[in-house]
Structures are given as structure tokens and as C-alpha cells.
Amino acid sequence: MLASLSLILLCQLIGEAVVRGLGLPLPGPVLGLLLLLVLLLARDRFALLVHGPLRNDGVETASKGLLAHLSLLFVPAGVGVVQKLDLLASHGVAILLVLVLSVVVTLLATVLTFRLVSRLLKQQDIR
Amino acid sequence: MKDNPFSLWVYLSQSPLLWLTVTLLVYATTDAVSLATRRHPFANPVLHAMWIIGAFLLVTGTSYTTYFAGAQFVHFLLGPATVALAVPLYENRKRVVSSIVPMLVALVAGSVTAVVSVVLLAEFAGLPRDVVLSLAPKSVTAGVAMGIAESLHADPSLAAVAVILTGIMGAIIVTPLMNRTGVTDFRARGFAAGLAAHGIGTARAFQVDEIAGVFSGIAMSLNALVTSFLVPLMVTLLVR
Numbered sequence: 001m002l003a004s005l006s007l008i009l010l011c012q013l014i015g016e017a018v019v020r021g022l023g024l025p026l027p028g029p030v031l032g033l034l035l036l037l038v039l040l041l042a043r044d045r046f047a048l049l050v051h052g053p054l055r056n057d058g059v060e061t062a063s064k065g066l067l068a069h070l071s072l073l074f075v076p077a078g079v080g081v082v083q084k085l086d087l088l089a090s091h092g093v094a095i096l097l098v099l100v101l102s103v104v105v106t107l108l109a110t111v112l113t114f115r116l117v118s119r120l121l122k123q124q125d126i127r
Numbered sequence: 128m129k130d131n132p133f134s135l136w137v138y139l140s141q142s143p144l145l146w147l148t149v150t151l152l153v154y155a156t157t158d159a160v161s162l163a164t165r166r167h168p169f170a171n172p173v174l175h176a177m178w179i180i181g182a183f184l185l186v187t188g189t190s191y192t193t194y195f196a197g198a199q200f201v202h203f204l205l206g207p208a209t210v211a212l213a214v215p216l217y218e219n220r221k222r223v224v225s226s227i228v229p230m231l232v233a234l235v236a237g238s239v240t241a242v243v244s245v246v247l248l249a250e251f252a253g254l255p256r257d258v259v260l261s262l263a264p265k266s267v268t269a270g271v272a273m274g275i276a277e278s279l280h281a282d283p284s285l286a287a288v289a290v291i292l293t294g295i296m297g298a299i300i301v302t303p304l305m306n307r308t309g310v311t312d313f314r315a316r317g318f319a320a321g322l323a324a325h326g327i328g329t330a331r332a333f334q335v336d337e338i339a340g341v342f343s344g345i346a347m348s349l350n351a352l353v354t355s356f357l358v359p360l361m362v363t364l365l366v367r
């Protein structure tokens with residue numbers, strides 16, 4: 001468990017270091033995600049890597065533990081709304097309406113594009 | 128009475144222990160309620176934890192800075208949790224690879240829609256310029272959105288609030304909306320949830336369906352990438 005958590009933190013640390021060092025416009029943890037994915041894929045290929053957290057589902061179990069309560073992690077930032085009560089009092093209704101409309105439009109655009117493209121691809125397969 | 132009982136409160140209310148405990152306790156309660164309602168969209172645990180803790184801070188006159196000194200331990204885990212998304216991605220890699228084309232096309236369509244729609248709607252609503260800029264990155268996860276807002280000289284803390292509100296709304300709306308569109312493909316539904324509503328949408332997607340959760344996590348990571356490039360570009364094109 002400890003080794004698995006360390007591996008996750010290490011991936012994030014390397015991700016942050018590379019992103020800062022090279023001035024890449026992407027968040028460090030996303031690069032850390034890619035790194036952990038590459039490690040997991042490499043483990044299946046090279047027996048040499050099957051050690052410590054990469055053995056017996058170590059890092060898998062730790063990751064699932066973290067993801068089991070993903071919503072909780074957003075609570076502290078969400079409570080930050082108390083600092084914005086003045087702004088919400090003056091523009092709150094407009095802001096909420098803008099956000100809700102935008103999120104509906106975005107959900108629909110994404111899901112319909114996904115379905116459309118995968119349907120077009122399937123038709124090609126059948127022919 | 129050796130001391131004013133009030134001094135105990137003064138001591139505790141300044142300590143990280145109290146606010147970390149409050150955060151976990153309130154969330155554990157709202158999550159239990161959500162579970163008891165069989166994950167009803169309106170019983171969203173983040174939404175209810177947020178206002179309950181917020182009200183508690185206002186009533187006790189505690190500043191957000193004091194609260195955050197305790198809650199930061201939870202906040203910190205957002206980074207490692209993002210890294211941890213590699214695991215469901217790895218375990219479902221075959222399904223992911225086979226859906227790569229629809230994913231990438233939907234990613235571009237969704238990211239552009241997210242940014243353009245919020246900027247146009249906010250301008251139309253006559254919101255002040257710095258508010259429009261702070262709302263622009265609202266569909267990506269909090270840390271990234273704050274970075275984007277900073278680079279635009281907008282308000283990062285407002286960006287974070289817009290992100291959380293968007294996430295909660297997305298998580299509440301996604302299931303009824305998708306049921307209405309008749310889309311039963313959980314890859315597509317999850318992908319849309321993660322793209323529009325980042326981690327809160329992803330948390331919701333995992334509650335509904337494992338595959339939806341995986342695709343949601345991918346959408347969230349990819350959208351963080353695309354939006355970082357897209358927002359500065361769209362802002363120069365669209366904001367007066």
C-alpha cells in the first residue's frame with residue numbers, strides 16, 4: 001500500500017517536474033497519468049518490472065481506493081463559494097443560467113458526435 | 128470553571144483538525160444520504176456537503192483561509208487521484224483503443240462547444256469582462272482552470288467556483304438528459320460527462336457504470352489538454 005501510494009506520488013512528481021521544466025501547457029498530474037499507464041503496459045511486456053507496487057495488483061488497489069471517493073476531493077474547492085457571495089448576489093442568476101445552458105449544450109454536442117462517428121464507422125465495417 | 132468554554136472553540140476553530148474532521152464527517156453523511164436514495168441525481172454529495180459546510184463557516188464566522196488549512200489535505204489528493212485514473216484506463220484499454228476515433232472527434236466538438244458556448248452566453252448576459260474570462264475554462268478540472276484563469280489575468284478563485292458549479296450541474300443533469308436523448312451507449316454517455324463536468328462528472332459516471340466512468344476519466348484528462356490551448360485562442364477571437 002505504502003509503495004503503491006509512493007509510486008502514484010512519484011508519477012505525479014515527475015509529471016509536475018517535466019511540465020514546469022519544459023513549460024508544457026498541460027497539468028502535471030495528466031502527464032503523471034500517462035507515465036503510470038506506460039509503466040503498467042511495460043510491466044506486461046517486461047518481467048523485470050514485475051516488482052513491488054507493480055506486482056499483485058498493488059498500485060491497482062491503491063488507485064481504486066483513491067478513486068472510490070473522487071467526489072469528496074472537490075468539496076474543499078467547492079466551499080470556496082463562500083468567498084464569492086458578493087459576486088453571486090449581483091450576478092448569481094446570470095452566472096448559473098450561463099453555466100447550466102453551456103453544460104447542457106456541451107453534453108449534447110459531445111454525446112451526439114460520439115454516437116454519430118461510431119455509427120458511421122460501423123457502417124463502413126459492414127460494407 | 129477554569130476557563131471560558133469559548134476558549135476551547137477559539138483554539139479548535141483555528142486548528143486544521145476541526146476543519147478536516149468537519150469536511151469528512153459532512154461528506155460521509157451526504158454520501159450516505161446519496162446512497163440511501165440509490166444515487167438520485169439531486170442527492171449529489173458534493174452539492175450538499177458544500178452548502179452545509181459553507182453555512183457552518185458563515186454562522187461561526189470562520190474564514191475560508193482557516194477552513195482550507197484543514198481541508199487542504201483532502202484537496203491535495205486531487206492530483207494523485209488524476210494519476211490513479213491510469214488504472215481503469217489500463218484495465219479497459221482494449222475498449223478504449225477500439226473507440227479512439229469517435230473519442231477524438233467528440234473531444235474536439237465538445238471542447239470547442241464548452242468554451243464557445245460559455246463565452247457567448249456570458250457576453251450575451253452582459254457579465255463583466257473579468258467574469259467572462261473566469262468562466263471560460265469551467266469545463267476542466269479545478270487546478271487546470273485556475274492556471275488558465277491566471278494566465279488570462281482573470282480571477283482564479285472565481286474560475287474554481289465556476290468549475291465546481293459546472294461539475295455539480297453536469298453530474299445532476301447528465302443522467303436524465305441522456306435518458307431523454309435515448310443514447311444507451313455508456314462509452315458515449317461517460318465521455319460526455321467527463322468532458323462537460325470533469326472530475327465531478329467522472330465521479331457520477333463511476334456511480335452509474337464502470338465503462339462510463341473509464342470514458343469519463345479519459346475525456347476529463349484529454350479536455351484538460353485541449354482546453355489549455357483553446358481558451359486563450361477563443362478569448363482573443365470572441366471577447367470584446
